[in-house]
Amino acid sequence: MQTSTADPLLSVSGLTLHRGARRILDGVDLSLGRGETLALVGESGAGKSTIAVALMGLLRPSEARIEGRAELAGEGDLFGLPERRWSGLRGGRLAMVFQDAGAALNPCFTVGSQLTSVLRRKLGLGRAAARARAVELLDSVGINDAAARLSAYPHQLSGGMQQRVMVAIALACNPDLLFADEPTSALDVTIQAQIVRLILDQTRARGASCIFVLHDLALASQSCDRIVVLYAGQVMEAGSSAEVLKAPRHPYTRLLKSCVLEIGTARLEPPAGGVPPWEEMPAGCRFASRCPRALPRCAGEKPPLTQEGGRALACWNPE
Amino acid sequence: MTDTATVAPRARRRSTSMLRRRPFFTLGLAVALAFALAAIFAPYVAPYDPTFQDIEFMMTGPGAQHWLGTDSYGQDILSRIIFGARYALAIGLCSVAIGALGGLVIGLAAGLSDGLVEWLLMRLIDSILAMPSLIMAVAFIAILGQGVDKVIIAVGIAMIGPFARTVRADVMQVRVQLFVEAAGLMGVARLRIIWRHILPNVVYPLAVQVTIRISEAILVSSSLSFLGIGVTPPTPDWGLMIAEGRGFVSFAAWMSGMPGAALAILLIALSLVGDGIREEFDPKLRDGA
Amino acid sequence: MLLMALKKVLQTVFVLFIVSVASFSLLKLAPGDPVEIMLGSEYSAEAHAALVRQLGLDQPLVTQYLDWLGNFVTGDWGTSYIARADIFTYAFVEALPVTLTLAAFSLGLAVVLGVPLGVLSAVKKDTAWDAGAAVFALTGTAFPSFFLGILLIWVFGVKFGLFPVMGFVPPWEDFWGGLYHMILPALTLSTYFIAMIVRLTRATLVEVLAQPYIAAARARGEPGWRVVWVHGLRNIAMPLVTIIGLQLGTLLQGAVLTETVFSLPGAGQMITSAVLGREYGVVQAGVVMTATLFVLVNLAVDLAYPFLDPRLRPR
Numbered sequence: 024m025q026t027s028t029a030d031p032l033l034s035v036s037g038l039t040l041h042r043g044a045r046r047i048l049d050g051v052d053l054s055l056g057r058g059e060t061l062a063l064v065g066e067s068g069a070g071k072s073t074i075a076v077a078l079m080g081l082l083r084p085s086e087a088r089i090e091g092r093a094e095l096a097g098e099g100d101l102f103g104l105p106e107r108r109w110s111g112l113r114g115g116r117l118a119m120v121f122q123d124a125g126a127a128l129n130p131c132f133t134v135g136s137q138l139t140s141v142l143r144r145k146l147g148l149g150r151a152a153a154r155a156r157a158v159e160l161l162d163s164v165g166i167n168d169a170a171a172r173l174s175a176y177p178h179q180l181s182g183g184m185q186q187r188v189m190v191a192i193a194l195a196c197n198p199d200l201l202f203a204d205e206p207t208s209a210l211d212v213t214i215q216a217q218i219v220r221l222i223l224d225q226t227r228a229r230g231a232s233c234i235f236v237l238h239d240l241a242l243a244s245q246s247c248d249r250i251v252v253l254y255a256g257q258v259m260e261a262g263s264s265a266e267v268l269k270a271p272r273h274p275y276t277r278l279l280k281s282c283v284l285e286i287g288t289a290r291l292e293p294p295a296g297g298v299p300p301w302e303e304m305p306a307g308c309r310f311a312s313r314c315p316r317a318l319p320r321c322a323g324e325k326p327p328l329t330q331e332g333g334r335a336l337a338c339w340n341p342e
Numbered sequence: 343m344t345d346t347a348t349v350a351p352r353a354r355r356r357s358t359s360m361l362r363r364r365p366f367f368t369l370g371l372a373v374a375l376a377f378a379l380a381a382i383f384a385p386y387v388a389p390y391d392p393t394f395q396d397i398e399f400m401m402t403g404p405g406a407q408h409w410l411g412t413d414s415y416g417q418d419i420l421s422r423i424i425f426g427a428r429y430a431l432a433i434g435l436c437s438v439a440i441g442a443l444g445g446l447v448i449g450l451a452a453g454l455s456d457g458l459v460e461w462l463l464m465r466l467i468d469s470i471l472a473m474p475s476l477i478m479a480v481a482f483i484a485i486l487g488q489g490v491d492k493v494i495i496a497v498g499i500a501m502i503g504p505f506a507r508t509v510r511a512d513v514m515q516v517r518v519q520l521f522v523e524a525a526g527l528m529g530v531a532r533l534r535i536i537w538r539h540i541l542p543n544v545v546y547p548l549a550v551q552v553t554i555r556i557s558e559a560i561l562v563s564s565s566l567s568f569l570g571i572g573v574t575p576p577t578p579d580w581g582l583m584i585a586e587g588r589g590f591v592s593f594a595a596w597m598s599g600m601p602g603a604a605l606a607i608l609l610i611a612l613s614l615v616g617d618g619i620r621e622e623f624d625p626k627l628r629d630g631a
Numbered sequence: 632m633l634l635m636a637l638k639k640v641l642q643t644v645f646v647l648f649i650v651s652v653a654s655f656s657l658l659k660l661a662p663g664d665p666v667e668i669m670l671g672s673e674y675s676a677e678a679h680a681a682l683v684r685q686l687g688l689d690q691p692l693v694t695q696y697l698d699w700l701g702n703f704v705t706g707d708w709g710t711s712y713i714a715r716a717d718i719f720t721y722a723f724v725e726a727l728p729v730t731l732t733l734a735a736f737s738l739g740l741a742v743v744l745g746v747p748l749g750v751l752s753a754v755k756k757d758t759a760w761d762a763g764a765a766v767f768a769l770t771g772t773a774f775p776s777f778f779l780g781i782l783l784i785w786v787f788g789v790k791f792g793l794f795p796v797m798g799f800v801p802p803w804e805d806f807w808g809g810l811y812h813m814i815l816p817a818l819t820l821s822t823y824f825i826a827m828i829v830r831l832t833r834a835t836l837v838e839v840l841a842q843p844y845i846a847a848a849r850a851r852g853e854p855g856w857r858v859v860w861v862h863g864l865r866n867i868a869m870p871l872v873t874i875i876g877l878q879l880g881t882l883l884q885g886a887v888l889t890e891t892v893f894s895l896p897g898a899g900q901m902i903t904s905a906v907l908g909r910e911y912g913v914v915q916a917g918v919v920m921t922a923t924l925f926v927l928v929n930l931a932v933d934l935a936y937p938f939l940d941p942r943l944r945p946r
Contacts, residue, residue: 081846085757106855114852127847130942131865141851176941192851465642469649472922472929474880476887477902484906484914485660561775565888568777569903584778588892591781592789599785602778613773 030096032057032232033078033200038091040070040077040256045301047073047087048256049309052328052335055200057096060223060233062243062264064279065253068298071236072122073256075202078234079119080109095200115145118198120222123209124185128177134161134188135173138195145196160191164221183214190222197229204236219246240279244268252276255298255309257325262334272334272341274316308337316340360622367622370614377608381427390418392425392578401594411596413586415576419596422578423604429579430608433494434560440498441559442552445505450544452506453513454536467510470503476562483571493572497563501555508551509544516543550623557612564605580605632944636934643930650922651703654915655696661911703919709912722901722916729799729897730886732809736817738875738882741824746864746871748825749832754859756837764829771826776885780819780892787815797894820889824875824882831874835867842866869939876932883921 034054040047048070055061063071076082078093080101093101098112113119121127129137138160139153148156154173161169164187177185186206193201203222207215219235223246226233237243243250244264251261252275260273271277298309305311311321318340328337361368380387389409390396396416404411410420452463470478475497482496516539566572567581575582580601587597666682667674683689687698702708708718752764788796794815802809839845840863848862849855887899894900898917905913937943 076846079850081849110849110852110854112852113850119847119850121843121847121850123843126843129844129848129862129866131868131940132862133941137851140853145852176944178942189847195851465645465649468642468926469646469653469922472646472650472880472926473918474884474921474925476884477880477918477921480887480902480906481657481914481918484909484911485657485662487662557773564775565777565884568888569891571903571906581777584781588781591785595785595789598778598781602775602781606774606778609775610770610773613769617769 030057031055031094032059032096033093035074035078035093036091038074038077038089038093040073040082040090041088042086046256046304048077050091050325051253051256051258053251053258053261055232055234057199057232058227058230059249060226060235060247062235062237062247062250063253064237064240064243064250066298067238068255069253070256071238071253072204074253075119075204075234075236079113079117079202080104080106114141114198115196116199117202118193118196118200119202119204120186120189120193120206122205124189125177125182125209127189128185130177132176133173134175134177134180138173138188138192141192141195156195157191160195161188164188164191164194164225165217166191182210183218186210186214186218187221190218190225194225194229198231201226201231201233202236203233205238206235208238240268252279255304257309258328258335258337259310260334260336260338261328266334272336273338274314274340274342275310277342278315308339316342360618364618364622366614367618370611370618373607373611374615377427377611378431380424381431384424384428388418388421388424390421392422393417393576401590401597403594404596404600410600411594413583413597414590414594417576417578419583419600422583423580423601425578426580426583426601426604427608429490429573429577430560430564430605433490433497433563433573434556436494437497437501437559437563438552438556440495441501441555442505442548444499444502445507446509446544446548448502448506449509450513450536450540453510453517454540464510467503467506471507473500473503475500475503475558476565479562479566480569480571483566488571488574490573490577493563493566497559497566500562501559504555505548505551509548512544512547513540516540547623550619553619554616557609557616560605560612561609632937639930639933643926646926647923650919650926651700652696654919654922655699657915657918658699658911659692661909663909708916711910711913718912718916722898722913722920726896726898726901727920728801729895730883730890730899732799732802733813733816733820733886733889733895733897734879734882736810736813737821737824737886740817741821741828742875744821745825745828746832749829750836750859750864752829752833753836753840753863761833764833768826768830768833771822772830774822776819776823777888777892779822780816780889783815783819784892799895799897816889816893816895819892820882820885823885824878827874827878828871831870832867835870836863839863839866869936872932872935872939876929879928880921880925883925 031054036052038048038051038053051070051074053061053074063069063074065071073087077087077089078101082089089102091102095101095112095116098104098108098116101109101112104112128134135154135157138157139148139150142148142153142156143150146153146156157173158169161172166172166184166187172180172184172188177188180188186209189206201222206222207218210218219242222233222235233247235243235247237247240250244267247264249262250264250267252259252267252273254275259275260267260271267276268280271280299305299312303312305322307324308314308317308321308326311317314321321339324339326337326339328335361371394417396412396418398416399408399412400416401414402408402412408418408420410418410423412418413422448463448467452460452467455463473481478500479493479496482499483492486492486496563572564579564581564584567579568585570582570585573579573582575586583601584598584605587594587599587601590597666679666686666688670678670682687695690698706719706723708722710716711718711721748764748767752761755761784796787793795812796815798812800808800812802813836859840859845858845862848858853862883899886897887902889895890897890899891903898920902914902917905911905917
């Protein structure tokens with residue numbers, strides 16, 4: 024897959040992930056330039072979050088079997104790294120904002136201790152310096168009275184505040200790459216836009232790249248440079264946000280777009296049934312069972328992801 | 343009503359295959375049943391009279407004639423263990439029955455009353471629970487004296503606390519659902535609700551508790567005999583036999599070892615059964631899984 | 632929160648009241664006439680009447696109870712008829728410290744061994760190691776402790792002669808000697824608790840480790856050991872402390888048996904010999920001490936909840 028820059032920060036090729044007998048991800052290719060924002064879009068169960076979690080190295084070998092390569096500039100193949108190197112990268116060059124900040128902050132530790140522990144370990148700051156930096160960070164993510172909030176426990180903050188804290192923790196060590204796994208789905212609609220804005224502004228200010236996991240196509244196209252459309256663990260189509268949304272070539276992207284336009288809601292749950300159960304998953308293109316333009320070969324033969332003018336497409340019968 | 347109708351067949355299907363799905367439970371059940379059968383048919387199974395003292399064979403080790411050896415009086419240990427199973431199981435079952443009945447009464451009363459009465463009954467349950475069952479049984483033995491019947495009563499009373507607590511918790515649950523709509527009803531109608539709706543909902547988990555706590559009752563009663571304040575000799579009681587053999591550990595280890603092993607095996611088997619039943623039928627555990 | 636605490640304290644006081652009434656009735660319900668026991672087999676009717684008056688046994692029950700309670704609280708627990716010794720000294724000063732030492736050693740051993748074993752079991756979930764720990768936990772919770780004690784005596788005392796099998800050396804006088812004498816008894820008593828703590832630690836930690844905040848802790852680069860031992864363990868502190876408090880009764884009753892097996896002069900042995908000797912005053916002292924200890928420890932656990940789990944603190 025082609026990137027927007029010649030020297031990608033991250034390039035993933037052939038990422039295949041099994042949980043037991045289930046193939047959750049099937050040969051996913053991605054690449055991301057420096058300072059670029061990429062949105063992974065698809066229905067629930069498309070494997071978007073799994074990609075993020077796998078690239079953060081958070082899956083234990085007992086949980087999932089991973090094949091393929093993920094080259095991070097300056098590190099080589101991430102999947103070949105020992106756990107020690109991984110934990111050096113996590114919180115440093117790689118960071119993640121989780122779906123539900125209320126659940127992702129440890130209820131037994133203060134906001135301050137969870138924030139300063141990263142600063143102290145990763146940046147080697149002393150107690151006082153870490154505290155000062157933590158106050159700055161909380162301040163920069165828009166938390167009032169930051170110094171006082173340090174001694175608060177997560178449950179004492181509102182959902183929006185908790186997510187801001189998560190963002191602050193993720194950005195604490197100026198990561199090169201930030202994963203944002205549906206960072207707004209647990210929040211009120213009014214706050215969602217603020218948080219997305221916050222993440223984008225903060226990553227751009229730092230020149231960092233960002234992978235957003237979203238199920239809102241409209242939001243994805245507005246906020247991210249490029250979009251990757253996923254279905255049941257396969258990449259369907261990828262390209263710059265504007266182009267993909269303006270002229271989708273894959274029938275699935277068309278379907279996603281149509282429900283955004285028709286209903287105008289945030290949730291992407293296309294009509295015509297859901298993702299088939301794992302036992303009935305087609306061996307070829309996984310969308311074949313629901314595709315309005317399916318050809319006889321689609322279900323049996325997986326279409327290759329072909330590059331064309333900065334866009335990528337995996338379909339035997341594109342529009 | 344439609345609810346129970348849809349739930350019932352599923353529950354039945356679960357229990358028929360439970361033996362196959364839970365091999366440890368099945369193993370425990372088989373061992374416990376073997377003990378029970380040995381206890382029931384003790385006179386036919388045991389090779390000797392459990393209190394027959396053979397002067398020729400005092401403290402002989404396990405061998406062809408006495409499979410598990412003899413004790414310091416020349417009594418056959420295998421026969422005493424088999425007859426001892428009678429006492430262990432009988433005392434266990436009877437005292438659990440007493441504990442469950444007492445717990446049912448106090449638990450129902452605490453669950454159905456409110457205000458000061460409920461508070462007082464709760465504190466009563468708390469104070470029963472404050473005394474470990476063995477200590478409480480010892481205190482009652484002090485008042486009642488020794489003997490099989492006294493041990494049953496003492497252990498039974500000592501077990502009321504935990505039963506009462508679970509019964510009360512179950513009553514509270516049903517009560518919340520039922521008494522809201524039945525708030526206007528008085529007298530007979532209220533009694534009928536207790537009989538028709540609350541009791542069935544309480545008895546079922548209580549039965550589960552009973553199976554789980556039999557092993558505790560057996561442990562406490564044999565502990566009493568081990569301390570020398572429960573069943574009196576020459577009754578073939580395991581705890582007593584273990585205590586008798588204690589002084590001879592250095593050269594006749596089988597005297598304590600054999601009845602001790604019997605007790606340990608029965609208790610482990612019963613706890614396997616109890617675990618299986620609890621995991622299968624405890625709604626809290628099932629939801630959590 | 633203060634109101635909650637006050638309510639808990641009030642409840643505890645009332646429970647202690649019921650315990651005291653029960654203990655008082657123990658003396659009243661006890662068979663035999665204490666006066667007769669004190670006077671011996673031959674006595675005159677006048678002497679009997681005089682002693683009844685002297686002991687206040689002709690007073691109404693409520694007065695007798697209040698008198699008894701007053702005496703008990705001030706440390707006047709009566710005299711052991713047979714030993715002719717002060718029960719307070721015998722039970723509280725001499726026997727209780729032995730039991731508490733045994734209980735403390737066993738509890739310490741249980742936590743030091745049980746928590747790491749449970750953590751390993753949770754981290755290595757569904758491996759042979761985990762299965763082994765499960766078998767140990769099941770056997771350990773079901774095994775009769777007094778028989779285990781005899782087995783340990785047989786193996787470590789008789790066969791290998793490694794550890795002393797009886798006697799008590801106060802660790803506050805000779806710490807290592809005390810520890811040495813306490814090894815087998817503490818192992819006997821703590822096996823049940825090790826097994827129980829392994830079970831509880833595994834069950835609760837498996838649940839905690841599946842929580843998003845654990846993944847989040849890893850995502851910000853916390854090393855694996857810190858994730859488990861700091862972030863994971865901190866979140867199971869509350870169930871762990873709760874179960875230890877609730878199981879204190881089991882610990883104390885296990886101490887009774889262990890003391891008998893290893894001939895330790897503790898409260899358990901005191902109660903047993905008192906029952907055999909029909910020394911109801913001593914039995915009563917033992918019951919009151921154990922129950923009070925249990926109630927107070929559980930009050931402490933209740934009051935400690937907000938410190939263990941910040942979510943229980945006021946917003």
